[in-house]
Each structure stands twice: as C-alpha cells, then as structure tokens.
Amino acid sequence: MLKKILVLILIIATVLPILLAESDALEAARGRPLPPPFVANQVLVNFQPGVSTADIATFYAKHGLVEKERLGFGPGDAPRLRLVQVKPGKMTDHDGFIRTLEEDSRVEYAELNYT
Numbered sequence: 001m002l003k004k005i006l007v008l009i010l011i012i013a014t015v016l017p018i019l020l021a022e023s024d025a026l027e028a029a030r031g032r033p034l035p036p037p038f039v040a041n042q043v044l045v046n047f048q049p050g051v052s053t054a055d056i057a058t059f060y061a062k063h064g065l066v067e068k069e070r071l072g073f074g075p076g077d078a079p080r081l082r083l084v085q086v087k088p089g090k091m092t093d094h095d096g097f098i099r100t101l102e103e104d105s106r107v108e109y110a111e112l113n114y115t
Contacts, residue, residue: 038094041086042113043101046072049080051106056082059106064090083113 043065047056060067064087072081091097094112101110 038112038114041088041091042068043084043086043091043098043110044071044081044113045084045101045110046081046108047106048108051080055106059104060084063101080108 045065047059056067059065065084066087067082068085069083070079070081071083072079086097098110098112101107
C-alpha cells in the first residue's frame with residue numbers, strides 16, 4: 001500500500017510541473033499577454049566603488065529615478081547595489097534604458113528587477 005502511494009506521489013510530482021508550464025503556453029497561445037518576468041518600473045543599479053552620495057543623487061535626477069532600497073554593500077560597508085523606481089513613462093524601451101544607465105561611468109551594472 002505504501003509503495004502505491006509513493007508511486008502516485010512520484011507521478012504527480014513529475015506531471016504537475018509539465019501541466020503548469022503548458023498552461024502558461026496556452027495562455028500565450030490564446031492571445032492573453034503573460035505578465036512580464038520583472039517588476040514594472042523598477043531597476044537594480046550597482047554603482048562603481050567610491051561613487052559619492054552626491055554623485056548618486058545627480059545620477060537619479062538625470063535619469064528620473066527614485067531610490068527605494070539599498071541592497072548590497074561594497075568595501076567599507078558603502079551600499080553600492082540599489083533598488084530604484086523609474087518615473088512612469090521614462091522606461092518605454094527596457095533594453096535601451098538599461099544600456100543608457102550602464103553607459104554612465106558611475107554604474108558598474110544595471111538590470112531589470114526580475115521576479
């Protein structure tokens with residue numbers, strides 16, 4: 001009896017992820033847009049070591065950003081990784097916006113806030 005239960009659990013554990021993945025594909029096939037795999041209007045920005053708070057504020061003003069949270073720390077406990085909110089309408093081309101941020105010498109990298 002226990003063996004049958006274990007086999008049933010194994011079958012369910014194997015088939016369920018496949019069914020769930022197919023449901024996303026069906027939604028897309030029906031023309032229903034899937035939600036983007038990132039949080040709208042949010043970006044993670046990691047600044048170069050030594051970038052001052054004043055430089056970061058200037059960067060935010062230039063690109064229409066508002067800091068939401070300081071996430072990571074670099075040498076000397078200076079927070080370098082920041083979660084920022086992008087003002088509505090500023091980020092219509094996601095890839096282009098990220099490239100623009102990364103072209104700034106103060107930025108080590110920037111990326112969308114993937115879920």
